[in-house]
Amino acid sequence: MLILLPVQEILKNIPWLVVLVLAGNGSGKGPLWGLAGLVIALSTGTLRWFTTSYQIGAVQVQVRRGLLRRRTLTVPRERVRTVDLTAHVLHRMLGLASITIGTGRTDRKDDRGLKLDGLSVQDAAWLREELLHHSGAAPTGGVAAEDATLPAELARWKPQWIGYGPFTLSGAVTVLAVVGFGFQIVNEDHLNPSRLGPVDAALHQLGSASTPVLVVGLILAAAIVISLASTFGYILAFWNYRLTRQSGTLQVTRGLLTTRVISLDERRLRGVEFSEPLLLRWVKGGRCIAIATGLRVGRGAERGGSMLLPPAPRAVARSVSALILGTAAPVEGKLLEHGPVAHRRRFNRVLLVTVPVMVILLIGWRLGDVPGWPWLAVLVLLGLGMPLAEDRYRSLGHAVVQGRLVVRSGSLVRRRCMLSSEGIIGWNLHQSFFQRRAQVVNLTATTAAGRQAYRMQDLTLAEAVRVAEQARPGLLAPFIVTGPVPAPLEAPIPGPA
Amino acid sequence: MGQDPRTSAPWLRPPRHLVSPVAVWYWTARAAIGWVVLIVLEVIWMVGFPGSSGWHWALLAITAALAVGHLIVMPRWRYRVHRWEVTPVAVYTQAGWFHQERRIAPLSRLQTVDSERGPIEQLFGLVKVTANTASAAGPLRITGLDRATAQGLVEELTAIAQQTPGDAT
Known part of the structure; x- marks a missing residue:
């Protein structure tokens, strides 16, 4: 339908049109500007309609679009996994629908998949049937299902675990938000808290204390408030946590006020990530999240759908990982170190960031009118960076154990990711200029699950090749050479015949 | 992706095929646009805020020198690095210049193959081919192919991707 896209384009751009009209009002030509914007939006929408075409072949779906930037998207029909049919209000008024063809490229933000907009409802419904029924999108393989068995319990919450609550720092964000909100109220409403009796008295008492006492007191108070908030958050989220397994499905049940039940098909599971944030590491705690396709891992994953175990004793986290993986070797096994170059490069990073800044500030202090404390502050940062670099190196480790690639890294949050080899769908080998000189490489296993990429930093070239080939x-075998690398080819070589 | 010729540890050879030599001019043009914008901004600044013109000229001279150096070195370096290869089991690409990256994906895990021609690419008759796997971290991009090569490549890859059943995750 030709009318849909231009109208959508206008609706999408209403904020801009308003801005145009308002901006133009200053010069007295507001409506004229608005009209110009309207025409542009209309023609863009119309052009999009004229330049988009699709073709459903016997083996592939092809969409062509764009005028200046011609794109052709080709999807083999075998890869079609989901077909979503959506109809907004505008669609429904016009009897139209849009179809999104998903290929299981997870829920990538930048990728809207193959979207066909403005199909008639009948066409859209027919297309959905056609694509789904002839593509063999049925689930493949499967874990040996024992439907008769009762759910097996893998882990259950213990009240002692609340002790790990303060070390999750999850309350910090909440506390900051509340404090910010409080400040805003005080500012906006011109409230003067010192006019309130008790506050006034407290301020007087504080005023009589010396500065160091005040600072220490404030830090202590903040620590206590954040700990309490974190513990409260922990109880709210993870109360009565239970992890069970039944006929190939993992199920997490948890929550105090709202009980959440999250099911995860084990066919989608590609591994387990065992992570230890620094504070939790100090008190010998850890947590687990699932590495599964279609479950994006990012900020907040430890509370979201991929969470398998909340912060709990490290031993529990290890045994739960082993139970889910079906083997303890990847969890307990020793990892290979990354070697002296990796060690040196961790320190280089700290030095490269801090030393130049410090030297400039030092010169400024001696020769110019820069105060003395900035370079000292950078020196303190440098001092803190050294143990961090050492810890980052000690965290680095990798191994291939029982068909799992095990990758460990990180200091502030140390993660041990255990990814099944079948889950690896490619390798990226990245070398910066300096890494090429030092003969090391970052090897990244790409996967459709979890973080999408699992990186091993600064491996020696031979070790990178060995790990990739073992996993x-x-x-990689056809591309491996021993001995001197053949000289780069200078003459252009024609493509495949 | 160099290696010290004295060592004999196993390592990967580069992919076999270079991209179209026209790509050198494409990269030059693409980078030139950025530099021109920067220089125009500096000129506007110079005209708009006349003052200590010595500094302005110095800044302009430095920018121009950097631009010339970048435009001479980068495209040629890139041309030596950018390579690709398709074997019966895998796609293998190499890209970058100062930092370089090699990507390898098994053909059995390819999901979609896109070909794209931006405005500048159309000017030079070049095509960018992207082979996507199910991982957000793994698209294999080959920039600067001539049209015939790109078309053949897309057809070949699509045909192979079609042969393996399942959803390739």
């Missing part, structure tokens, strides 16, 4: 035999 996925044969993929």
